[in-house]
Amino acid sequence: MTTSLLVPLHVAYIRALGNSQDELSYHLSAHLRMNAVYWGLTALCIMDHKDALDRDEMVDFVMSCWDEEAGAFGAHTDHDAHLLSTLSAIQILLMQDALDRVDVDRVVKFILSLQQPSGIFAGDAFGETDTRFLYCAVSALSLLGRLHELDVEKIVAYIRHCRNFDGGFGAIAGAESHAAQVFVCVAALAILDRLEEIDQPTLCWWLSERQLPNGGLNGRPEKLEDVCYSFWVLSALSILGKLTWIDASKLEAFILSAQETESGGIADRPGDVPDVFHTLFGIAGLSLLGYPGLMDLDPVYCMPASIVENVGLRKGWKALQRRTS
Amino acid sequence: MHNVKRTRQSPEALAETKLREKSKIDEYLTLTDDVLSRKKPDWSKDAFQLTQSLLQINPEFYTVWNYRRNILLNGIFPQSTPEEINNLLSNELSMTTAALKAHPKVYWIWNHRSWCLENVPDGPERNGTPSIEWRQANWDKELFVVERMLDADARNFHAWNYRRYVLANMPTRRNETSELTYTSRKIGANFSNFSAWHQRSKSLVVLWESGQLDPVQSKDEEFELVSNALYTDPDDQSAWIYHRWLIGSGENKEQLEREIQVITELLQEQPDSKWSMESLVHYKRLLLQHHSPDSKALKRECVELLSRLMDLDPIRYFRYRDLTRDLDY
Numbered sequence: 001m002t003t004s005l006l007v008p009l010h011v012a013y014i015r016a017l018g019n020s021q022d023e024l025s026y027h028l029s030a031h032l033r034m035n036a037v038y039w040g041l042t043a044l045c046i047m048d049h050k051d052a053l054d055r056d057e058m059v060d061f062v063m064s065c066w067d068e069e070a071g072a073f074g075a076h077t078d079h080d081a082h083l084l085s086t087l088s089a090i091q092i093l094l095m096q097d098a099l100d101r102v103d104v105d106r107v108v109k110f111i112l113s114l115q116q117p118s119g120i121f122a123g124d125a126f127g128e129t130d131t132r133f134l135y136c137a138v139s140a141l142s143l144l145g146r147l148h149e150l151d152v153e154k155i156v157a158y159i160r161h162c163r164n165f166d167g168g169f170g171a172i173a174g175a176e177s178h179a180a181q182v183f184v185c186v187a188a189l190a191i192l193d194r195l196e197e198i199d200q201p202t203l204c205w206w207l208s209e210r211q212l213p214n215g216g217l218n219g220r221p222e223k224l225e226d227v228c229y230s231f232w233v234l235s236a237l238s239i240l241g242k243l244t245w246i247d248a249s250k251l252e253a254f255i256l257s258a259q260e261t262e263s264g265g266i267a268d269r270p271g272d273v274p275d276v277f278h279t280l281f282g283i284a285g286l287s288l289l290g291y292p293g294l295m296d297l298d299p300v301y302c303m304p305a306s307i308v309e310n311v312g313l314r315k316g317w318k319a320l321q322r323r324t325s
Numbered sequence: 326m327h328n329v330k331r332t333r334q335s336p337e338a339l340a341e342t343k344l345r346e347k348s349k350i351d352e353y354l355t356l357t358d359d360v361l362s363r364k365k366p367d368w369s370k371d372a373f374q375l376t377q378s379l380l381q382i383n384p385e386f387y388t389v390w391n392y393r394r395n396i397l398l399n400g401i402f403p404q405s406t407p408e409e410i411n412n413l414l415s416n417e418l419s420m421t422t423a424a425l426k427a428h429p430k431v432y433w434i435w436n437h438r439s440w441c442l443e444n445v446p447d448g449p450e451r452n453g454t455p456s457i458e459w460r461q462a463n464w465d466k467e468l469f470v471v472e473r474m475l476d477a478d479a480r481n482f483h484a485w486n487y488r489r490y491v492l493a494n495m496p497t498r499r500n501e502t503s504e505l506t507y508t509s510r511k512i513g514a515n516f517s518n519f520s521a522w523h524q525r526s527k528s529l530v531v532l533w534e535s536g537q538l539d540p541v542q543s544k545d546e547e548f549e550l551v552s553n554a555l556y557t558d559p560d561d562q563s564a565w566i567y568h569r570w571l572i573g574s575g576e577n578k579e580q581l582e583r584e585i586q587v588i589t590e591l592l593q594e595q596p597d598s599k600w601s602m603e604s605l606v607h608y609k610r611l612l613l614q615h616h617s618p619d620s621k622a623l624k625r626e627c628v629e630l631l632s633r634l635m636d637l638d639p640i641r642y643f644r645y646r647d648l649t650r651d652l653d654y
Binding site (some may be wrong): 021023024027028029030032052074075077079080082103123126127128130164165166170172173174175176177178204205206208211213215216220221222223226233242244245246247250260268271272273299 | 327328329330331343346347349351353354357361364365382384385386387388390391394432437439445480482485486489501517519520523524526527560561563566569570623640641642643644647
C-alpha cells in the first residue's frame with residue numbers, strides 16, 4: 001500500500017502524456033485536449049513543478065485552438081469552440097501569464113450569447129444546457145474581470161430552481177443531485193457572492209454522507225467511490241466551511257491507494273488505469289486536506305490559490321491546515 | 326477513464342499492441358483530417374457519410390456532430406421534402422440508439438438525439454388537414470428507448486435527465502400518474518434506486534399541486550411504502566433520504582411523532598442502525614425547533630443518540646460533535 005504521494009512519478013507521468021502519439025487513445029481523446037492540458041498544468045502547479053511542461057509550447061497550443069468564426073476556444077486545433085474548452089483555455093493562459101494573447105471582448109461576447117432565457121447556459125451554439133456550462137461562464141467571466149456584464153439574478157434564479165430537497169443540485173432543473181453538479185452550483189454561487197441561496201445544513205449533511213467506510217467518496221447515494229469526488233465533494237465542503245465533516249485521513253489513504261506506482265498517475269480507484277483527470281482531482285483533494293508539501297488549491301476556481309489571490313478573486317473558503325510532515 | 330482495470334503487459338506484448346494500433350491510428354487520423362478539412366463549406370452527402378464513419382469510431386468527437394448537423398441544416402434539408410427530412414431524422418435516431426447502447430454516458434449522443442427530435446417535421450397532411458404524426462411517433466418511440474436505457478442501468482443520470490426532457494416536451498403529454506407508476510416499478514425492482522425516489526418526489530409535487538392526488542392521503546401511502554424499504558434494508562441511504570423529504574420541515578407534529586415512533590421501533594430491532602439514529606436526531610431536532618423548544622428530555626435524547634453515533638460512525642465524528650454543540654444541552 002502506497003502511503004505517500006509519488007510526486008516525481010506523477011510529474012513524469014504528466015510530462016509523458018504529450019508524447020503518447022503512438023497510442024490510439026491519445027487521438028481518440030483529442031476532444032478533451034484543452035481540458036487535459038489544464039488538468040495537467042494545474043496538477044503540476046499544486047505539486048510545485050509548474051515548469052515541467054514548456055510554457056511557450058503550451059501557450060502556442062492554446063492559441064492554435066482559437067475558433068475565429070465563433071470567437072472562443074475549441075478543445076483542439078480545428079475543433080469547434082465550446083464553453084468547456086474556453087474556460088480551460090482562459091485558466092491555462094492565466095496560469096501562464098499570457099491572457100494578453102486573448103481577444104477578451106470576443107470571448108465575452110461568445111459567453112454571453114450562450115445564456116438562455118431561463119438563466120442557464122448552453123455549451124455552444126447547438127444548445128445543450130447544463131449547470132456545468134453555467135459554472136464555466138461565471139468562472140471565465142470572473143477571471144476575465146467581466147462578471148459585471150452578466151445577468152446575475154437570472155443565473156441565481158436558475159440555480160435556485162435546480163436545488164433539490166436533499167440540499168444538492170443537478171445538471172438541469174429537476175435533475176437528481178450529483179456531487180459534481182453540486183460543485184459547479186456552489187462554486188458559481190461563491191463567485192457571485194450568493195452562498196445564502198444554499199440550504200447549508202442539509203447540503204453539508206448530504207455531502208458528508210458521500211464518504212464510504214473505505215474512505216473514498218461517491219457522487220450520489222448508493223454509488224461507488226471514485227477519486228474525482230475527492231475534489232467535487234471537498235471543494236463544496238471547503239467553500240461552506242465544513243471540511244471537518246468527513247474523515248480526512250481515511251480519504252487521504254484512499255486517494256493515495258489509487259496511485260499507479262510504476263509509471264505514475266492516479267486512477268478512479270485502486271487497481272484501475274490512471275488518467276490526468278483523476279490525477280488532478282486526487283491531488284486537488286490532497287491539497288485541500290492539508291497534505292504536506294503541496295501548494296494551496298483554490299476550490300472555487302480549481303486553480304492554484306496564489307494565482308487567484310493575485311487577481312484579487314479569493315473567496316472565503318477554508319482548507320485544512322497544511323501539515324509539515 | 327472509469328472502471329478500466331490495470332493489466333500488466335510484457336515489453337514484447339506492449340510493442341506488439343503498439344504496432345497493431347499504428348495502422349488504426351493512421352486510418353483514424355486520415356479520416357479525421359479529411360472530415361475537418363471539409364468542414365467548411367462542404368455540405369455534400371459524401372461528407373455526411375464520412376462524419377458517420379468517424380462518429381462510429383469516436384462518438385465523443387463533438388465537432389463532428391456539429392458538422393453533421395450543419396450538413397443536414399445547410400446541405401440536405403433545403404433539398405428535401407418534409408417526408409424525406411422525417412426519414413433522415415428517424416435514421417439519425419436509429420443510428421444513435423445503437424451508439425447509445427455501446428456508450429450510454431456520452432453527453433454528445435444524447436444531445437444529438439434531442440436536436441433530431443426537435444427538428445422532426447410535424448407530419449403529412451391528411452385530407453387537407455395538418456397532422457403531427459411524425460412528431461408524435463418519434464417522441465413516443467423516444468420514451469421507449471429511454472426506458473430500455475434505464476432497464477440496462479437504472480441509475481444512469483443521463484437517461485433520467487433525458488426522460489424528464491422527453492416527458493416535458495412530447496407533443497401529447499402523458500398523465501403524471503403514469504410517471505408515478507413508473508417510479509413505483511423502478512423502486513419495487515430495487516429499493517436502493519435513489520434516482521427513482523428522486524423522480525417520485527418530483528412527480529408527487531406535480532400531482533399534489535395540480536389537485537390530482539390528495540396530499541394527506543397520498544403522503545400516508547408514501548410513508549407506508551418507504552417504511553417497507555427502511556425495514557428491508559436499514560443501511561440503505563436512499564429510502565432514508567426520501568423519508569426526510571416526506572417529513573420536510575416537520576410542521577405536522579402528529580406525523581412527526583408517529584414517524585419517530587416507527588423509527589424508534591426499528592432501532593429496537595436493529596440496535597446498531599446508524600440511519601435510524603441519525604434520522605431520530607434530525608426529527609427530534611425538528612420537534613424542538615417547531616413544537617417543543619424547551620424540552621430538556623428531547624435535547625437529552627438527541628445528545629445521547631449523537632454520542633452513540635460518534636462511536637458508531639467515527640468518520641463523521643465532527644458533524645455529530647457540531648450538532649451536539651448546537652443543542653446547547
